[in-house]
Amino acid sequence: MTSRVVCAIAVAIGLQTVRDVRQETVGTGQIAGIVTTEDAQPRPLRFASVTLSGDPLLSPRLFVTNSDGRFSFPKLPAGQYTMQVRTSGYMPKNFGAKRPDGPGVSIVLADGQRATDLSIALTRWASISGIVYDQNGEPLENASVEALAYSMRTGIRTLGSVYGKAIATDDRGIYRYAGLAPGDYYLAVGPSESLGAIETLSSSDVDRALQQLSAGTRPAATGATSHSSVTYAPTYFPGTSELASATKITLAAGEDRAGIDMRLQLVPASHISGTVTMPDGSPASNISVNLTLVDVPNSIDLFRSADQSAGRTDASGRFHFSGVAPGRYDIKAQRVARQAVPQSSTGSATPAISSDLLWAKTTVAVNGADVDVALPLQGGLTLSGHLVFDGTTLKPPSDLSAVTIGVAIPGYVQLLGGSFNSAKADGTFLLAAIAAGRMRLTARVPGSTATTGWFPRSAIVNGVDAFDAPVDIAQNTNDIVVTFTDHPTELAGAVQTPPGEAASDYFVIVFSTDRAQWGPQSRRTVMARPTTAGAYRIVNLPPGEYFIAAVTDVMPNEWFDSEFLEQLAPASLRITLAESEHKNQDIRIR
Numbered sequence: 001m002t003s004r005v006v007c008a009i010a011v012a013i014g015l016q017t018v019r020d021v022r023q024e025t026v027g028t029g030q031i032a033g034i035v036t037t038e039d040a041q042p043r044p045l046r047f048a049s050v051t052l053s054g055d056p057l058l059s060p061r062l063f064v065t066n067s068d069g070r071f072s073f074p075k076l077p078a079g080q081y082t083m084q085v086r087t088s089g090y091m092p093k094n095f096g097a098k099r100p101d102g103p104g105v106s107i108v109l110a111d112g113q114r115a116t117d118l119s120i121a122l123t124r125w126a127s128i129s130g131i132v133y134d135q136n137g138e139p140l141e142n143a144s145v146e147a148l149a150y151s152m153r154t155g156i157r158t159l160g161s162v163y164g165k166a167i168a169t170d171d172r173g174i175y176r177y178a179g180l181a182p183g184d185y186y187l188a189v190g191p192s193e194s195l196g197a198i199e200t201l202s203s204s205d206v207d208r209a210l211q212q213l214s215a216g217t218r219p220a221a222t223g224a225t226s227h228s229s230v231t232y233a234p235t236y237f238p239g240t241s242e243l244a245s246a247t248k249i250t251l252a253a254g255e256d257r258a259g260i261d262m263r264l265q266l267v268p269a270s271h272i273s274g275t276v277t278m279p280d281g282s283p284a285s286n287i288s289v290n291l292t293l294v295d296v297p298n299s300i301d302l303f304r305s306a307d308q309s310a311g312r313t314d315a316s317g318r319f320h321f322s323g324v325a326p327g328r329y330d331i332k333a334q335r336v337a338r339q340a341v342p343q344s345s346t347g348s349a350t351p352a353i354s355s356d357l358l359w360a361k362t363t364v365a366v367n368g369a370d371v372d373v374a375l376p377l378q379g380g381l382t383l384s385g386h387l388v389f390d391g392t393t394l395k396p397p398s399d400l401s402a403v404t405i406g407v408a409i410p411g412y413v414q415l416l417g418g419s420f421n422s423a424k425a426d427g428t429f430l431l432a433a434i435a436a437g438r439m440r441l442t443a444r445v446p447g448s449t450a451t452t453g454w455f456p457r458s459a460i461v462n463g464v465d466a467f468d469a470p471v472d473i474a475q476n477t478n479d480i481v482v483t484f485t486d487h488p489t490e491l492a493g494a495v496q497t498p499p500g501e502a503a504s505d506y507f508v509i510v511f512s513t514d515r516a517q518w519g520p521q522s523r524r525t526v527m528a529r530p531t532t533a534g535a536y537r538i539v540n541l542p543p544g545e546y547f548i549a550a551v552t553d554v555m556p557n558e559w560f561d562s563e564f565l566e567q568l569a570p571a572s573l574r575i576t577l578a579e580s581e582h583k584n585q586d587i588r589i590r
Contacts (some may be wrong), residue, residue, distance in 0.1 A: 019402075025056060027056070027075055027077030027112070029109045029111065029114065030072065030074045030076060031073045031076060031107060031116075031118065032071060032116040033117060034068070035048045035050065035121075035122065036069055037122060037124065038253060039254075041138065045069045045087055045090070046066060046073075048065045049062060049064055049087060050062070050063045050085050051063070053083075054080055055080060056077040056079035057525065061073055078111040078112075078113070079108075080108050081108075082095065082106055083104070084104070086224075090122040090124050091122065093120060093122055093123070105505050117334035123182065123253045124253060125178060126180045126252065127256045128185065128249060129260065130175060130262065131175075132169045132173050132189050135265050140173050140264060141169055141171050143189055144167070144168060144191065145169065146162075147185050147186075148160065148161060148185065150184070151579075152555060152557035153315075159243070161397065162177070166190070182252055182255075183194050183250070183251060184250050186236060186237070187260055188234055188236050189235050189262045189264060190232065190233070191231060229268070229270075230267060231266070231269035231323045233267040237249065237262055238262070239263060239391060241326075248541060254332075266324065267325055268369075269323045269324060270322050270326070270371060271322050271371075272366065272372075273318065273372050273373075274373035274375055275316070275317045275318055275373075275374055276289065279378060283313075283316050283317030284333070284335070285313055285317060286312055286313060287313045287317070287333050287429060288310070288334050289310070289311050289313060289319045289333045290310050290331070291311075291330075291331055291452075292330045292332070293330075294328055294330055313333075314325055326368065328365045329364055329365065330362075331364060332360070333359065333360045333361075335358045335359075340473070340528070356433060357379065357432075357433035358377040358378065360378060361376060370460065380432060380433040381475065381476050381477070381478075382477075383430070383434055383477050383478075384430045384477070384480065385429060385477075385478065385479060385480025386427050386480075387400060387403060387427040387428075387483075388427075388484070389485075390487075391486040392486060393486055397445055398576075400425055400440065403444070404443065404444045405429045405443050407431060407434060408439060408440040436475075439473060440466050440473055441461065441466040441480070443482050445484060446523075450539060453486070455484060455488040456484055457483045457484060459480065460481045461473070461477060462477070468523065468542065469517075489543065489577045490538070490540075490581075490582040491541060491577065492582075492583075492584055493585040493587060494586045495534045497588075498589065498590070500531050500588075502530075504531065504533070504534050505552070507527055507553070508527065509525075510525040510528075510546050510547070511525040511526075511546060511559065512525065512547075513547055513574065519560065524544065525565070526538050526559075543578055544577060545576045546574070546575050547568065547569055547573065548575055548585060548587065549568045549573070550587045
């Protein structure tokens with residue numbers, strides 16, 4: 001026991017010694033300034049939190065502005081710093097950012113320098129509010145309201161929920177969406193879990209029940225009537241079920257837009273059921289089944305309860321979805337069973353895990369009528385091929401089983417490698433449990449970086465480079481050739497102001513002159529940030545002709561948006577890259 005105590009003390013002393021060595025340098029520089037509102041007549045913001053970060057600091061420093069909105073960080077050593085400001089009711093902002101959610105610029109402080117005139121103006125959050133009414137014009141409690149906005153997700157311009165979930169109206173039918181940035185929004189209202197399908201009786205059913213009661217006879221059971229089901233349908237402002245007919249709401253900074261009222265309408269509800277069967281025709285029990293609206297924002301699915309969008313088959317292979325509003329829906333059934341693959345078949349010292357996929361999919365359109373579908377499961381596809389290493393200075397990796405080959409589905413990325421036995425020691429690979437459809441291939445050699453190592457050059461599937469464009473795969477494919485190179489193309493240069501000074505606060509965007517190559521996650525569209533010296537470097541662009549431009553600001557992944565690229569193209573430079581070429585191209589800002 002004594003020896004353990006002594007050991008613990010020795011470790012604690014050792015840690016203390018290391019901590020004492022890393023002492024923060026005390027300098028004579030200073031960063032100071034003021035935080036104000038971004039109004040026509042700015043006013044100081046007190047109690048705003050200013051956070052200063054930088055390599056010379058062991059940990060970020062925090063300062064809360066005084067009654068004059070001022071902050072000060074004294075005794076700073078020379079170095080490079082970044083600063084962010086936050087306060088209640090306003091959007092956080094990085095120093096030097098051109099918009100509240102944009103990247104900031106660094107503050108370079110020389111030894112003894114005093115930068116005391118910095119200013120950061122904060123933008124107040126905006127809001128939308130209104131009342132939701134039912135089909136009779138009465139305020140509706142517990143209706144779900146969503147604010148939707150476009151953003152770039154996996155390279156696709158997508159309309160999605162701002163909060164990631166719906167908010168509910170109160171007992172007066174009132175909702176308020178706060179914390180919104182300036183911009184364009186669409187508003188949608190739909191049912192909640194407490195506002196699901198409603199069973200209705202026809203007038204003849206009501207008359208029959210009244211006659212039976214007056215005659216002293218017990219009314220017939222509900223199942224003997226001609227009752228139907230209705231539900232509240234998701235509705236876009238001002239009152240349409242189609243996004244194309246919805247009215248866009250544009251909010252200015254700090255605007256509180258009131259009076260955005262909407263009315264929910266009852267529509268016929270459908271019952272979707274079906275049977276999932278195994279490939280041999282037997283019932284498929286305990287199979288996951290999902291119901292998804294087609295060609296609408298994913299967030300609209302939040303208006304439906306969990307049992308309306310996902311379920312499992314029973315012992316007889318049956319599934320049921322009730323209270324389904326009119327629309328087109330994808331119904332997907334899937335079973336993934338994982339099993340160990342023997343070491344002898346993987347060529348690796350470690351057993352891999354293989355997936356056995358069974359899947360089925362169909363699309364149905366409903367408008368009040370009940371639907372029954374059959375979903376026969378089919379096996380997943382396999383993709384196989386071999387690796388080629390075209391090297392001039394590097395040797396191929398000694399352990400080819402570590403090379404990752406994957407599948408990228410348009411709209412999201414699904415990597416099937418490593419644990420799915422993507423490569424063997426002899427350079428062959430096998431991807432199993434792949435559902436038929438459009439897909440790209442991805443590849444990576446461990447140890448490679450964005451600028452060094454082995455780079456993926458091509459993945460030829462049925463004569464098409466699956467690194468460049470999605471390919472339709474409907475059957476097993478066994479002749480894929482994935483090629484890596486150690487002599488990729490390189491494009492480098494400097495971004496400069498008209499006098500020839502370094503311009504680091506820009507985004508360099510390089511994109512193909514072939515518009516067919518524009519699209520989500522295209523490897524022929526690249527964004528690079530210059531260093532503080534204005535230098536940029538891009539490695540492994542495929543050979544071809546490109547536009548190159550420098551812009552002051554860009555949203556994340558916006559460089560994959562074809563509309564954005566179309567605006568850049570007329571003012572861009574044109575360059576051509578040959579196979580393995582290293583080209584220098586400076587950019588002079590006009």
